[in-house]
Every structure is written in C-alpha cells, then in structure tokens.
Amino acid sequence: MNILLELLMTLFKVFSALFWASVHFFIPPPQKSVKGEIILITGGGSGIGRLLAQRLAKLGATIVIWDINKEGNEETARLITENGGKAHAYICDISNNSEISVCSETVKREVGCVSMLINNAGIVSGKKFIDTTEKDIVKTFEVNTFAHVWAAKAFLPDMIKNQHGHIVNIVSSAGYIGVNGLSDYCASKFASVGLTECLDLELHFAGHDYINTTLVCPYYIDTGMFAGCQTRFPWLLPILDSDYAADRIMLAILTNQKQLCIPRIIYFLVMLKTIVPASASPYVHRFMGGDKLMANFVGRQGNKKTN
Ligand SMILES: NC(=O)c1ccc[n+]([C@@H]2O[C@H](COP(=O)([O-])OP(=O)(O)OC[C@H]3O[C@@H](n4cnc5c(N)ncnc54)[C@H](O)[C@@H]3O)[C@@H](O)[C@H]2O)c1
Ligand SMILES: *[C@@H]1O[C@H](CO)[C@@H](O)[C@H](O)[C@H]1NC(C)=O
Numbered sequence: 001m002n003i004l005l006e007l008l009m010t011l012f013k014v015f016s017a018l019f020w021a022s023v024h025f026f027i028p029p030p031q032k033s034v035k036g037e038i039i040l041i042t043g044g045g046s047g048i049g050r051l052l053a054q055r056l057a058k059l060g061a062t063i064v065i066w067d068i069n070k071e072g073n074e075e076t077a078r079l080i081t082e083n084g085g086k087a088h089a090y091i092c093d094i095s096n097n098s099e100i101s102v103c104s105e106t107v108k109r110e111v112g113c114v115s116m117l118i119n120n121a122g123i124v125s126g127k128k129f130i131d132t133t134e135k136d137i138v139k140t141f142e143v144n145t146f147a148h149v150w151a152a153k154a155f156l157p158d159m160i161k162n163q164h165g166h167i168v169n170i171v172s173s174a175g176y177i178g179v180n181g182l183s184d185y186c187a188s189k190f191a192s193v194g195l196t197e198c199l200d201l202e203l204h205f206a207g208h209d210y211i212n213t214t215l216v217c218p219y220y221i222d223t224g225m226f227a228g229c230q231t232r233f234p235w236l237l238p239i240l241d242s243d244y245a246a247d248r249i250m251l252a253i254l255t256n257q258k259q260l261c262i263p264r265i266i267y268f269l270v271m272l273k274t275i276v277p278a279s280a281s282p283y284v285h286r287f288m289g290g291d292k293l294m295a296n297f298v299g300r301q302g303n304k305k306t307n
C-alpha cells in the first residue's frame with residue numbers, strides 16, 4: 001500500500017513540474033538577485049564567458065575570471081570596471097589541476113568565498129578521430145571535462161558550509177548528440193553532461209538543495225570558436241548570435257533552471273535520437289547536415305584574434 005502512495009506522490013511531483021514548466025513557458029519565473037555574490041567564470045577572456053561576466057557584473061556581482069589569454073582577460077576586466085562593476089582577472093591554465101588549486105586558494109584569499117562557479121572555458125581540435133593526437137585528446141578532456149571536476153571540488157566545500165551556491169556548466173548540444181568529426185570534443189562534453197547530472201542528484205540526496213546546478217547545452221554560437229562551420233537549415237538550426245545565447249543563459253541561471261538547450265529544437269532532436277533506431281541515425285544526421293557540419297571548420301587557429 002505504501003508503494004502505491006509513493007507512486008502517487010511521485011506522479012504528483014512529475015505533473016506539478018510539468019504544470020509549472022508550461023506556466024513558465026508563458027510567464028517567466030522570478031529572477032534571483034546576484035548582488036554581492038562572488039562569481040567565478042573560467043574562460044572569461046572571450047566569447048560567452050566575457051558576455052556572461054559583463055551581464056552578471058551589471059547586476060552587482062563581483063566577477064572573478066580565469067583565462068590563459070592575458071589580453072582577453074584584462075580586456076574583460078576593463079570593460080567591467082569602466083562600467084562601474086567589480087572584476088578580478090587571473091591568469092590560470094585550467095588544464096592543469098595544480099594550477100586550479102593554486103588559483104582557487106589565491107581567489108579565496110584575495111577576493112573571498114566563491115558562491116557561483118561558471119565552468120565555461122572550452123576548446124576544440126576540430127580534427128577527425130584518425131587525425132587526433134594523444135596531446136589533442138588529453139588537452140580537450142583536461143579543459144572541457146576535468147577542469148569542471150577540479151573547480152567544483154575546489155569551491156563546493158565553501159558552498160556547503162555557507163549553504164548557498166550555484167554551479168553552472170557550459171557544455172554543448174554535442175554533449176547529447178554525437179557529431180561527425182568531433183569525437184574528442186563530443187566525448188569530453190558527454191562526460192560533462194554526466195558529471196553535472198550526477199552532481200545535481202548527489203547534492204539533492206545529501207539535502208544540499210540550496211546549491212543549484214545549471215547544465216547549458218547550446219548549438220553553434222557565432223563566437224569564433226567554431227568559425228567556418230555551416231548549418232544546413234539555418235531557419236531550423238541557426239548558428240546562434242552570442243548576445244542572444246548569453247541572454248538565454250542569464251535567464252536560466254537567474255531562475256535556477258537545471259538544464260537549458262538552445263535553440264529549443266535540440267530537446268526534440270535529443271528525444272528523436274532515443275526513438276529512431278540507431279541503424280537509421282546516420283540518415284537523419286545526413287539530412288540535418290551533420291555529415292558536413294565540420295567540413296569547413298577553421299576555428300580559432302585560422303582566426304587568432306579573440307572575440
Ligand atoms: N561557440 C560555440 O559554437 C559553442 C557551442 C556550444 C558550446 N560551446 C561551449 O561554450 C563555452 C564557451 O565557448 P566560446 O564560444 O565562448 O569560446 P571562446 O573560444 O570564445 O572562449 C573560450 C575561452 O576559454 C579560454 N581557455 C581555453 N583554454 C583554457 C585553459 N586551459 N585555461 C583557461 N582558459 C582557457 C580561452 O582563452 C577563451 O578565452 C565552451 O565550453 C564551448 O565548448 C560553444
Ligand atoms: C601545473 O601547475 C603547477 C603549479 O602552478 C606547475 O608547477 C606545473 O609546472 C604545471 N604543470 C604543467 C604541465 O604545466
């Protein structure tokens with residue numbers, strides 16, 4: 001009898017979540033304040049990281065950015081302070097676990113307790129599996145996956161102590177759907193999707209609901225990271241404008257949304273992937289332009305300037 005009650009309670013939770021999700025589709029939920037929070041953003045010296053840093057600083061948060069790009073880092077800090085915001089830029093190579101330890105101690109000493117961590121820095125080799133080197137693959141995992149682990153380990157204890165925190169992992173739709181020519185990248189992003197899901201469950205079951213996680217899975221964004229890539233049906237799967245992407249990510253963060261896929265059709269494609277027989281999957285990929293997505297990839301190599 002007890003199990004029946006439990007089942008009913010679970011169904012109730014599922015339907016109320018569906019109900020609220022539909023309500024929030026039309027009326028956005030209230031946004032939290034980040035005033036006075038210390039927010040650390042990795043890869044804040046360019047692209048999405050910089051755009052999030054500027055937006056969060058405008059809302060009164062103190063921004064800490066970690067990047068290996070000295071000029072980009074300083075430029076982000078300058079853009080923020082010129083507008084009256086607070087920013088601290090540190091050169092930190094997050095592919096190195098020891099450097100993450102050293103940098104996180106420095107931040108705790110010089111700035112304070114980080115209450116929101118945005119794991120954003122990411123790299124892509126853009127090479128076919130057969131051409132990827134050990135160095136490419138290891139580096140990709142160090143930046144796109146392991147750094148998420150070490151940074152979370154560095155700042156989670158303080159979040160638990162203060163009963164207040166938020167971990168945002170900027171992953172990719174390539175963390176749900178494999179893409180032709182992106183084996184190292186997809187593997188690292190799939191790993192981070194799993195990591196974020198598990199971390200969220202662990203925090204919940206340990207009673208740490210005051211710490212939220214947000215998993216962000218965008219399609220291509222026009223930051224330059226994937227310069228040269230083409231999408232077959234731009235009206236269906238557009239290459240996202242970086243300001244639009246940053247605005248959507250901001251909304252997800254400020255409403256404690258657990259997961260964000262942009263554009264929305266990604267949710268549908270993920271579902272399609274699980275119901276279309278795997279043997280037919282290459283045909284769907286080809287139709288959607290997935291065979292040629294990476295064909296003209298240039299990336300940051302061909303475009304040294306930072307966005
Ligand atoms: N651009 C896209 O199409 C796209 C799509 C989906 C997901 N994403 C993800 O969004 C995130 C941000 O991407 P972006 O387009 O803004 O990229 P970007 O190249 O503009 O910015 C990435 C930043 O990370 C920094 N970085 C790289 N390696 C580092 C290291 N070892 N230590 C510290 N910093 C390092 C770079 O210097 C750069 O400033 C990435 O994780 C990326 O995988 C991007
Ligand atoms: C990693 O960082 C540590 C501490 O800053 C440094 O001593 C070490 O040389 C770095 N390792 C690599 C491979 O760069």
Ligand SMILES: *[C@@H]1O[C@H](CO)[C@@H](O)[C@H](O)[C@H]1NC(C)=O
Nearest residue numbers: 164165166209210211212256
């Ligand atoms: C995390 O989410 C819960 C539930 O929405 C909320 O009560 C709590 O204040 C949030 N914590 C932070 C730091 O936003």
